[in-house]
Every structure is written in C-alpha cells, then in structure tokens.
Amino acid sequence: MTGTAIDFCHVSFAYANGAAGLRDTTIAFDAGQVIVLCGASGCGKTTMTRLINALAPQYFPGILHGNVTVAGVDTRTTDIATLAEHVGSVFQNPDSQFFTMNVRDELAFACENLAMPPDLIRERVESTARAYALTDLLDRPLADMSGGQRQRVACAAISVARPPIVVLDEPTSNLDATSINALRGIVARWKREGRTVVIAEHRLSWLDGLVDTALILDGGRVVRRFTGQQWRNLSDSERLHLDLRPVTVQQLRSIRVSRHPHTPTHQADGNSSPAYHVNGFRYRYRHTRHDTLDISDMTIPCGAVTTVIGLNGAGKSTFARCLQGLDRRCRGTLIAPDGARLQARQRLDACTTVLQDVNRELFTESVLAEVMLSQPCENERAALDILDSLGLRQLADRHPMSLSGGQKQRVAIAAAIASQRPIIIVDEPTSGLDLRHMREVSSLIRGLAERGRTIVAVTHDPEFALEVSDYVAQLVDGRLADWYPVTTPGGTAKLLDALVPDCDSPLSHAGDQSPSQRDAGQ
C-alpha cells in the first residue's frame, strides 16, 4: 500500500468530560512509516491514537471538528468495529486487553468477529503463532503468562486480521528489557511488511533506528516534527530541553549520574554499617518442584535505596511480597540492624509497599483520611505536614479516586511516609511516566532515603534505576545473581547492561518463563 495512510485535516477534539484533547492539528502520514508520538502526560498523544482507531469520538464522547481519514475511510462515518479491518490497536495494560482465556481463541477473536471462514482463521492462527513464536503457547491459559508474553500475544492477535495500520499506546510500560527487545522485533517486522505503525510512547530508545517520523506534542498541538534522520541526530542537550527520555540506545548508555557514594550515617566502624539482612527467603508455587525464589542472604543497607532488577518472571514481585510478609507460603526471616529476627507477621508492620497499581491501595473517601489511616496513631497536624511536603495540601479533601495517576501515586507515597515504617518498598513506580514525572518520583524517593528510610525499589526502568540506586540487587531465576553499590567502578555500566535492551543482537523472542516462574501478583 502506498500513499497516505492517515490524514488529519484541521482536527480538534474536546472530551465531553473536559479532559485535554487535541487542537487544530493537520498532518498526514505516509503508508509504511513508523511514527512515534511523544510529549508529557496529557499532551494529546493518546487522543491522537484514539482518533486513529475511532475510539474518539465513538467510545470516548466529545466534540470532533475536522476530518480524520484512516486507510481512505472517514472515521466519523465508519464504526470502530468495522474500522478494525484497517486499524489494529495494542494498549498499555496487557492484562485487560484479552477477551478470551487462551492464546488460540485470542488469536482467532478478531477474525471471528470479521466473520471469516473458520478454516481460514485456523490456518492464519497457526501461521501467525509461528511468526510470533507462540506455537508452544497456543493452548496455554493467558492467565499463566508473563507480561512480556502477553504483550506479544496482543501484537499477534491484531496481526491475524492483517490490518495495514497498527496503533500502540505506551506498549512498553510493564515490560523488561528482553520483552521490549522482542517488541522491537515485532515493530520491525510490521515495518518490513509495509504496515503503518503509530506508537505513543515515553520510553523511546527501544525504537532507535526504526522511527521514520517523530512528533512532539504539547497542549494538544504538534509542536515539533522530526524526520528519522533528524531524530537519530538529536543532541542530548536538545533532548533534555524537550523533556524527552533518551532517543537512542547510545544516549541511554551515556547517561551519567553525579551522586556521591552512599555513606551510612550511623557508621560505627568501617565494616558494620547498619543494614537489614534477608535470610533464607524461599517461595514455591503450588504444584511446582522448584523454588521460584531462593535468596539465602542479601543486604539491604539502611537509609539507602536498593534497586531490585531482573527480567519479567525473575521473582522480583515475589521477593517484594515476601519482604512485605504478605504470603504465608514464603519462608525466611529479615534480620533488623538491632539483631531482631522479623518473621512474616512482624514484617507486615515493619514494611510498607507502594504498589504498581496504586488503585488497589486507596480505600478512603479523602486524601487526608488516606494518610491518617496509615498513621500508627492518628494525628491530623502531622498528616497535613506530610501532604504539604508532597504538594498535596490543596487536594486534602478530594476523593483519591478522582485524582490523576501521578497524584494517586503521591498519595500512596504520603501514606507510606505516614506509616512511619522503616522499610518502604516501591514496585515499578515509574511505569508509564514521562521524563519530568519520572524525575519527580525519583527525587521524592531519594529524599525519603536521605531522611533515613530504607527503600527497596523494584524496577525495569533504566533511567529511574540510575537516578535512585545506591545498591543494586539483580535477580535471575529467583536467585540473587549480583549485588553491588552503583558507585563502585563499572557499577553504572553493569546496571545499564542489565536494563537496556541490546538492540544489536539478533532480535530474539527470548524471555519466556515457565508459568511457575512468572511474578506473583502481576
């Protein structure tokens, strides 16, 4: 297919609920291009993807001015479902974009809806499964798969219907380096096949070398447009000026952090800086022979940030749950600096977790009540002070569920501070955040560590890990493979090697884990 694939002609869109949309945008994309949309949260890039797949205005009500023409079809007069033949969509959350229970049915779903003959669908499902390395997983339940595998299934599930245009909305938010690399392989494949791929993203370096057009949006308008060549040559200073995450792998690898090595404040002598010690953490899923998690010893220094890294399914989330003391199947103790041995029950009161999905931990009717719920003894003054320090004071009476994602996360952090528990665990705090918000979260977490809290951060995000880490614990197959202070010579290089997708290697579909090894609680 040649010519124009997507055409925006003086398009404005205002959401009925008042959320920021898109303003007077005129732009056209040639068929077969890879287009990346970037900009801060709320800049209009997601709206643009929704206008392409017609979710706006057909599913998200609002007022549309101008014309959006996709594959020669006016999106205003064609309904979303009919447009599915032309546009495939992959969303951020791999958990909630599946309609069936197993991979085979999922791959068949789109074609079934388009009423293709069953034998043709079966043939297409088989060939697509081969192309996306899913043949062995065809009859496996989706619930047993890792985040990376699910995102691959989501990509395969739209490819089956062979749409000429593919739209992805922050597809890498929950993925590790290996899965991102696999996703890169898929985008490259689509490009070879001549599809037009539109990606709204904060993380950019994984698309290094694939981008044909890059747009920067701000306040609902396209403010900059780059060709692939200009994009690759974007200087580091200009990128920072535009508030963008690294655009190329090289930029990502050359990030330097200027921070002094962590010096424990209560150091009595050179060897005995205060620290918690993980002792014999073991976890085994039901019906499995091997321990999913087996960490005999690990040091978590006090008043510092220890970052736990590893692939999807390496046991990071299981480790966080065990540390928090949430699971009775987990064995092991945590030895406090004063020598106290904390069993799971005591750890429930010694640790607090800021969950990846903060919606699950906000229970009350106001932000203030949320913070006071966590206080060991309720104290409104202290609670308001905490809200003040996080810039949440004016939201004290709002209902937590009415806040934006970033605000909710800050409320959860405020509650964690108020709990006065010494150890704070943060699980993937920066998934789906733009550069500025990511920096805010990391400086907040640094601040907590500097005020003496012990932080354990589970993350896939290389830039975040570089900004916050004092110590790094790398898990491989549930074992502690490596532990080092970031400031040791070669520390940052090691951290980057573990977290940055290696784009030079042949695009593999590695990263498959058996169902028993996938992270708990995801």
Place this chain on the structure above:
Amino acid sequence: MTLTISPIAQHGMLRCDPRTKLAFTLTVGCFCLTSAGGDAPVMQQARGVLICCTFLLLAGSGRLKQALAMGLFSVACVGLAHVTAHWHGTAAWFSTMSLTMWMQMLPSGVAAYWLMATTTASELTSALQRMHIPQAVTIPLAVMFRFFPTAAEEQRAINDAMRMRGVHIRGRKANRMLEYRVVPLVANMVRIGDELTQAALTRGLGARTERTSIARIGFHGLDIVLLTACGACCALWALTAFGVLS
C-alpha cells in the same frame, strides 16, 4: 486437589457438544435436585443412572481425583443416612436434613462443574449462537467468563493491600473493612471493564451480525447417548405422571 474451573478443551471420544452438556446438566438438576418424578421406583432407578453418569463424565474429562473425592463423599452420605435413619430426636432430624440436602445437591453440582470445566467460552458462545440466541446475550456471557477470574485476582490484590496497610479484623478500622474493600474493587472493575470494551471494539466485536468461530462443535456418539438418556428420563417421568408406570 483444587476445584479449578479453567476449562480444558476436550478431544476424542469423550468430547461432546455444549448443547448436550447443557441439556444433561438441566436434566440432572431437574430429576436430582428438584426430585421431579416423585418416588416412583422407576424414577429412583433413573436417578441412580443419571448420578453414575455424572461422576463418570467428570472422571472421563481428566478430573479423576475430583470425581473420586466427590463420589466417595456421596457414598459416605448415603452410608451415614442409613445409620441415622434409626436415630430419634433433634440430632436425627438435623443430620437427616443435612445429609438429604447434600445427597440432592451434589449430583447437580458435579454436573455443573463438569459443564464449566470442559467448555471454553468460545465453544459455549458458538453453541448458543447456533441455537439462534442473539449476540446481546452471548457476548455478555462470554465477558462474564473472562471477568470472574479477573475479579477474583483483583479481590486478592486488594486483600493484600489492606493487610499491608493494617486494615484487618483485629485492627482499629475493622468496622469499616467492607467499605474499604468495595471502593477500590468497584473502581478497578469499572476500569478493567472499560479497557476490555475498548480492546474488544477495536478488534471488531459487533462489526457483523453473525460471528464465525473456530470452536469445533457438533453432535457425535456421546452426544447421542446422553441426549437419549435425557429424553428417556423425561419419557419415564411422563409415563409415571399419567399412571402408565408406577
């Protein structure tokens, strides 16, 4: 042993059509749970055959352990019922009541479990579609299959978060536990439902009035046997009702 209901698609001899399974489950419910047909000896024998079929079907569907456990349990119930039949007083009344209840409910439960455990959502919806049931019914049904496991997972995660934040039975906020649980649960279910709808729409759900399906359904040997058995039960019922059989 766990009573998981993640369906295992059936192959070979023991595969039968979802419509047959529905008919069979309804028949078991009709004759064992609600005791249609009364106490006529013929009906008692028919009931016995139905119950045996139920356990055999479950065992044959790859859930041998579950079938054996429930079979043993019902044998134990029958045995106990014989013992307690000679008792007198409140204890006897209570035990007879509860044993009878178990004996009546268990076969229907086993049949329903067999139906759920062997039918994938896609098989069920395409079977319903062949029965000319409109998409307005079949699609919500398919969503329900997908929704319950998600809701359960969400519930577990919220439970964890509550324990982590110190909201538990012995805590000072125990009286508000229900309220605290409902807010995030409802909010998250709404969000997930929303995202699910978007994903389904953009993949063409509702584009055509008729969907096709890759589920292989259709009537085979076992279907004929089971449907005949269901028909025979109804025939016996009619015959006893009109007094032809006693």
